[in-house]
Amino acid sequence: MVWLAQLTKQAIDAAIAADGGNAYRQNLGRVIPHIGDAYRSDESEYRSHLGASVIGGDCARAVAYGYRWAHKRPPRGKKGEDPVVAHSRMVRLWNRGHLEEARFIAMLLTAGIQVIQQDENGAQYRFSALGGHYSGSGDGFLLGVPDLPPGVPCLGEFKTHSEKSYDELVKKGVRLAKRTHYVQMQTYMGKFGLQYALYIAVNKNNDMFYCEIVMYEGETDKVYMERARRIIYDPGLPERLRNASPGLHTCKYMCDFPLVCFGTEKPDRNCRTCANGFAMPDGTWQCAPRNHTLSKEEQIAGCAAYTLSKDFA
Numbered sequence: 105m106v107w108l109a110q111l112t113k114q115a116i117d118a119a120i121a122a123d124g125g126n127a128y129r130q131n132l133g134r135v136i137p138h139i140g141d142a143y144r145s146d147e148s149e150y151r152s153h154l155g156a157s158v159i160g161g162d163c164a165r166a167v168a169y170g171y172r173w174a175h176k177r178p179p180r181g182k183k184g185e186d187p188v189v190a191h192s193r194m195v196r197l198w199n200r201g202h203l204e205e206a207r208f209i210a211m212l213l214t215a216g217i218q219v220i221q222q223d224e225n226g227a228q229y230r231f232s233a234l235g236g237h238y239s240g241s242g243d244g245f246l247l248g249v250p251d252l253p254p255g256v257p258c259l260g261e262f263k264t265h266s267e268k269s270y271d272e273l274v275k276k277g278v279r280l281a282k283r284t285h286y287v288q289m290q291t292y293m294g295k296f297g298l299q300y301a302l303y304i305a306v307n308k309n310n311d312m313f314y315c316e317i318v319m320y321e322g323e324t325d326k327v328y329m330e331r332a333r334r335i336i337y338d339p340g341l342p343e344r345l346r347n348a349s350p351g352l353h354t355c356k357y358m359c360d361f362p363l364v365c366f367g368t369e370k371p372d373r374n375c376r377t378c379a380n381g382f383a384m385p386d387g388t389w390q391c392a393p394r395n396h397t398l399s400k401e402e403q404i405a406g407c408a409a410y411t412l413s414k415d416f417a
Contacts, residue, residue: 348365
């Protein structure tokens with residue numbers, strides 16, 4: 105059953121309309137400077153950790169390829185799109201998602217909902233598990249959400265959607281329409297000890313927005329924590345999707361790693377695709393022959409003893 109946060113949506117709309125959006129714009133001006141992810145200049149094409157934002161993906165093998173650095177984060181462009189154009193467009197699209205966070209927070213503040221976005225050090229709230237190999241950062245914690253009892257805190261999770269994706273969300277709810285988002289919230293709620301999340305999504309085409317209350321499900325959190333553990337520590341790669349093939353639409357157009365998965369291309373040469381590298385329980389990566397703890401720079405560079413892992417052969 106989908107729990108629509110109708111009172112919250114009504115409160116936001118009423119508050120913004122009350123003064124022509126002046127308070128909303130003032131709040132936006134206060135919030136934007138604190139959205140650090142939108143302005144960072146140290147983005148790496150290889151993510152060091154396995155993120156809660158991807159753990160819920162349909163194909164566990166694709167999730168594992170990302171963690172094992174099978175390829176740099178590739179831009180998944182449209183069919184026939186020039187790769188340079190696709191890369192530029194996707195960078196701007198990802199950045200838009202970060203910037204949109206400020207608008208969501210300003211909406212909530214204007215409606216009188218308290219948003220706790222940063223810890224005492226001015227950083228986003230993060231969780232870390234499995235030695236630090238598995239982690240993620242939440243969009244914030246909320247108090248005063250009208251659809252919840254007074255004084256009950258909840259997680260805030262904010263997402264942008266294309267029109268097609270938004271329409272499916274409205275029709276089905278987040279658990280069925282956006283499984284990765286649903287699992288991400290379950291993980292955060294479990295790690296931060298919360299029973300509820302407020303999921304807000306915006307249609308990028310027309311600025312319509314959707315609000316839903318999501319309840320914590322411990323079993324879902326447990327299942328995907330175990331998926332993360334297996335991806336990080338177990339030898340080998342997870343099974344492909346059932347009926348996976350180079351021509352399957354999901355594999356061909358919805359996955360970042362089809363060429364590696366089906367043997368058309370070799371993975372990138374680095375310590376995470378090497379037979380000698382492995383994740384340690386303390387959060388580091390180790391090179392077995394050298395008995396050496398590897399920095400991220402060393403992992404990216406590889407060494408003369410590089411041997412392609414049989415996982416990718």
